[in-house]
Amino acid sequence: MTSRTEEEQLALIKEWWQRNGMPLLTGGALALVAVFGWQGWQKYQTNQAQGASMLYQQLLETALTPSGQPDAGKVSELAGKLKSDYAGTQYAQYGSLFVAKVAVEAGKLDDAAAELRAIVDKPADATLSELARQRxxxxxxxxxxxxxxxxxxxxxxxxxxxASREEIRGDLLVQLGRTDEAHAAYEKAKAALSDDAAVGSLQMKLDDLAKGDA
Structure with missing residues (x-):
């Protein structure tokens, strides 16, 4: 087989490059974009978490007043920023739990319910779902x-x-006058606790029901 001349080899290389050079460059560029894009996304996520954490801490610090009562205006401002800048995150929803607590203390039950229902409808995680549901x-x-x-x-x-869920169920059933079901719920709550923990308000509720049945 005749050896190719340098000119022929150069022509073949040029032809190969025309066929494959751009796809290789494009593929390499995409790979770099993927790597640096992922790193950028991770950095963005870290920055978001840090920003949300700082804002949430500021929200909690609104309660550090001489009276112990949070500044309602500051709470509203910080909570609004958490929701707008970090919507759907755990910090934003823990912020909503705090806002609901402040609303309850102010007697604004409708406002508290709205904050909590938003979490129940679309919780960031299972813990937030349960906390919001019980509250x-x-x-x-x-x-x-x-x-x-x-x-x-x-x-x-x-x-x-x-335990906390069943105790709340018991309280609700007492409120509805369904004492037998309430007793069962309290017993279920008690069974979910250690013996020491069960001796307290929960046991008092069971005792009160027993007195009512006597």
Whole structure:
């Protein structure tokens, strides 16, 4: 087989480059974009988390006043910024829990319910879902909506939250006059706790029901 001349080899290289050079460059560029894009995204996520964390800390610090009562205007401002800049994040939703607490303390139950319901409808994680669900049930109970509150507590709960959920169910059932079911809920809550932890307000509730049945 005849050896190719330098000119022929150069022509073949040029032809190959025309066919494959741009795809290789494009593929390499895309690979670089993917690598640096991912690194950029990670950096963005880290910055977002840090920003949200700082803002949430500022929100909590609004309660550090001589009276112990948060500055309502400051709470509204910081919570609004958390929601707008970090919507759907855990920090934004923990901020909403704090706002709901402030609203309850101010007697603004409708506002508290709205904050909590937004989390229940689209929680950032399972813990926030359960915390918001239980607190919303308490708020609804205070509004005289025990039946609606009970529906929030249907289904299974994580073991870590079972006792508190069942105790709330018991309270709601007492409010509705369904004492037998309330007793069962309190017993279930007690069973989910250690013996020492069960001796307290929960045991007092069981004792009160027993006195009522006597």
């Amino acid at each position: 919303l049930a308490r708020v609804l109970a205070a509004q005289g909506k025990a039946e609606e509150a009970l529906k929030l507590l249907e289904g299974d709960a994580d073991k870590a939250y079972l």
